[in-house]
Each structure stands twice: as structure tokens, then as C-alpha cells.
Amino acid sequence: MCLKFDHGDRTLHEENTTVLSQRRYVSAYGYEQAKALTFSNYGEPPSVLSLHSHSISPPHNDLMTLRFLASPINPADINQIQGVYPSKPNFTTSLGTADPIAVAGNEGVAEIIALGDKVKSEGFKKGDWVFMKGPGFGTWRTHASATIDQVVKLDDEMRQGISPIQAGTISINPCTAYRMLRDFTTLSEGEWFIQNGANSGVGRAAIQLGKKWGYKSINIIRGRDDKAAEDKLKKELKELGADVVITDTELQSQGIEDMSKEWTNGGREPIKLALNCVNGKAATAMAKLLSSSAHFVTYGAMSKQPLTIPASMLIFKNIHFHGFWVSRWAEKHPDEKKTTVADVLEMTRKGEFRDIPVDEIRWEWETKGEELIAKVKSTLEGYREGKGVFVFGKT
Ligand SMILES: NC(=O)c1ccc[n+]([C@@H]2O[C@H](COP(=O)([O-])OP(=O)(O)OC[C@H]3O[C@@H](n4cnc5c(N)ncnc54)[C@H](OP(=O)(O)O)[C@@H]3O)[C@@H](O)[C@H]2O)c1
Numbered sequence: 001m002c003l004k005f006d007h008g009d010r011t012l013h014e015e016n017t018t019v020l021s022q023r024r025y026v027s028a029y030g031y032e033q034a035k036a037l038t039f040s041n042y043g044e045p046p047s048v049l050s051l052h053s054h055s056i057s058p059p060h061n062d063l064m065t066l067r068f069l070a071s072p073i074n075p076a077d078i079n080q081i082q083g084v085y086p087s088k089p090n091f092t093t094s095l096g097t098a099d100p101i102a103v104a105g106n107e108g109v110a111e112i113i114a115l116g117d118k119v120k121s122e123g124f125k126k127g128d129w130v131f132m133k134g135p136g137f138g139t140w141r142t143h144a145s146a147t148i149d150q151v152v153k154l155d156d157e158m159r160q161g162i163s164p165i166q167a168g169t170i171s172i173n174p175c176t177a178y179r180m181l182r183d184f185t186t187l188s189e190g191e192w193f194i195q196n197g198a199n200s201g202v203g204r205a206a207i208q209l210g211k212k213w214g215y216k217s218i219n220i221i222r223g224r225d226d227k228a229a230e231d232k233l234k235k236e237l238k239e240l241g242a243d244v245v246i247t248d249t250e251l252q253s254q255g256i257e258d259m260s261k262e263w264t265n266g267g268r269e270p271i272k273l274a275l276n277c278v279n280g281k282a283a284t285a286m287a288k289l290l291s292s293s294a295h296f297v298t299y300g301a302m303s304k305q306p307l308t309i310p311a312s313m314l315i316f317k318n319i320h321f322h323g324f325w326v327s328r329w330a331e332k333h334p335d336e337k338k339t340t341v342a343d344v345l346e347m348t349r350k351g352e353f354r355d356i357p358v359d360e361i362r363w364e365w366e367t368k369g370e371e372l373i374a375k376v377k378s379t380l381e382g383y384r385e386g387k388g389v390f391v392f393g394k395t
Contacts, residue, residue: 192273
């Protein structure tokens, strides 16, 4: 039996969640009805994902029931479903299936709708917003049962003026950009960094953080067949604070080193840091623009090409090559993760950090699995205008 639930007693931030908090159906005895995009085998998302319904028993002790508000579709989520991401999801039969299944998605924000006594005694309350402490939780779902140690609470003051989409997309990409700009070398005001994938969530965050901290940036995007769309994208990134925006073709054209000298005051302003999420030839070309003893950080592999480094770059130019994975960093530095997120939220509140362009995918209780899976599929195709984000309505 399904009963309509009255949410008159809830302490939600009305301005952010009036639409999102409209209520779902709850079965008798307080069992939550939940739906999740799940997979039982690794593979291409359209072939392995399916929408699974299950119920969640009322929480007790250290358990809480979450209702998701917004969950993005990140490249890592796709890699995880394909089975090529180092962090594996939790395959379980606890969602009522005979064979183990895993819930897709790693990032998102959820509200607490019910909680056990131990959770209350740890300072959580109904209506609190939480995001996931690490990867592998499964965020492409309407509801979940979680323990205290799986979530990070967004304190009430941190949440003020923040929308679910902002909160649901802040814990991975902006943190990644923030730490890469800060933790590999010390950039002084007026010094340069260079990055590819500049229109990605991470890239846009790096442009804005860099601008705020006084760094200058050279930003590489993939060229578009449609020149007007390419110019529009370049303009958009400049409005975010990018100093230079070029395409990967322009980067690999003759005369780029002279142009780079022009941008950097005859080479007197060093390019001390490169951020690479693409690899392949364009990444090698990017490394060539770096100043001696600069740092080159690889954090993604969008082109699926290897990274090729000429030996001279290591021997004579003394470029330091690093990798960065925010999940590993967050596991080692949980407190810094919180302060990093708080910093970005503060910037967002002050209007210093603009939202990423988003393709909102409404997920209502009635939304069909095929529709959701088709949206996941479309995120696999590049040249998108915005990141796909599941935004939960009446669930
Ligand atoms: N290491 C970490 O801790 C960490 C954390 C967060 C993200 N990441 C990585 O950072 C990268 C960006 O993630 P995101 O969530 O910010 O991305 P996003 O907003 O979803 O955007 C995807 C980006 O990838 C580009 N792209 C897609 N296919 C490509 C291809 N074949 N060759 C070159 N570029 C391609 C897109 O460019 P177009 O517009 O031209 O298609 C766009 O800039 C991903 O590789 C992700 O795995 C790593």
C-alpha cells in the first residue's frame, strides 16, 4: 500500500528545495520506496544499466535514510560502470536481488529524511544535506540507506544560498582543481598555468580559482567544426576569467612558442604548472610550453591516448610529472577536504564561483528507466553544452 506523505514538519531550506522536496510515496510501516540505476556486470552503460525498485526499512541506531536531490554524471562514473575505474562499486544483494548489483554514480547531494538515535546523537537532523565521503556509494538513486561514516554533512551555514545542483557538483571537480593549483607548486600572482579540457567542470573551476588567486591561465579546448560555437565557448571561458583560450589544433600549430612568449611578457612570466586530463599529442605539446622545472599534473585521460614524454623534458628541462586523484587525496586529508569544499561554497555564495553549464535530467518517481539510461548514453558523446545532472523531483 502507498500513502501520500505530509512533509509539513520538515526543516528544509525553502528557497532551494521547494520544488525538489515535493514528496514521494511512502509505504505503510515507514518503508521507503526507492529506485536506482544499477548494474550487475561491467560494460557499456546503455547495455548494463537498469532501473531497479526496492524498499528501505526505517532507520535505527547509526543508519539514516537519504533522499537524493542532485547527482551528476561524471566521466569517472562511466569508467566505473565500464569496469576500468580503480575504485570499484559495492556489488550487493541487500537491495533485494538474487544476484549482486551495484548502484551507479559517485557524487551527489542528499537530504536526510529519517535517522536512527545514534545518528541524532552525532548532531544530524532531518532535513540536513549530506554528500558522499568517498567514491563507490552509488548516487544515481532516489533514496539510500547510509551510515554516519559514509557521508559528510553540509553545515547549515555552509548550505545557505546554495542550490542542490551546486552542492551536488562541488565535492569532486572544484576540489580537484583547487588542490592541483595549490599542492604541486607555489604560483605567485601573475604567474601562469596551462590546462587542457578547459571547458570541463574541473577546467572551469581551475579558471575561476586561478583568477581569484591572481594566476594567469592558458586554456586549451577541442576545436569545433562549427566556428561560431567554438568562438562562443572561447568567449564563455574568457568571461569566467581565462586569459588565453586556444584550440588543440592551434596549440599544435607552428609559431605557438612565439605566441606563448607574447602572452607571457617575452617569457619573463613563467608557466609553472600544467593540468592535463586529455593526454595524447596535444598534452605533449602543452608540456613543451612549460618553463624549466615546472610541474605537469595528469588527472584524467579523456582522449584514451597514452601520455608521451620526450626524455629531454625530464633531463634538460627538469619538468616534474605527477598524477592526482582527488579520492586518494580526500581519504588522506578528510579535514582539508571539508575546508576546501567550504571555501568553494563560500565563493559560490559570494557570486565568485559560477555554476557549470548543466543539462538537467529530471528524475520523477514515474520517470522511465529507458529515459534515464538514454541520458547517460548521450553524456558519452563529446562536445556537450552542459554536464548531465539528475535532479530529483517527486520521488
Ligand atoms: N583525478 C581526479 O581526481 C579527477 C577528479 C575529477 C575529474 N577528473 C577527470 O577530469 C576530467 C574532466 O572531468 P569533468 O567531470 O570536469 O568533465 P566534464 O565536465 O564532464 O567534461 C568533459 C570534458 O572532457 C572533454 N572530452 C570529452 N571527450 C574527449 C576526448 N575524446 N578528447 C579530449 N577531450 C575530451 C570535453 O571536451 P569537449 O567539450 O570538447 O567534448 C570536456 O572538456 C575527466 O577525465 C575526469 O575523469 C579527475
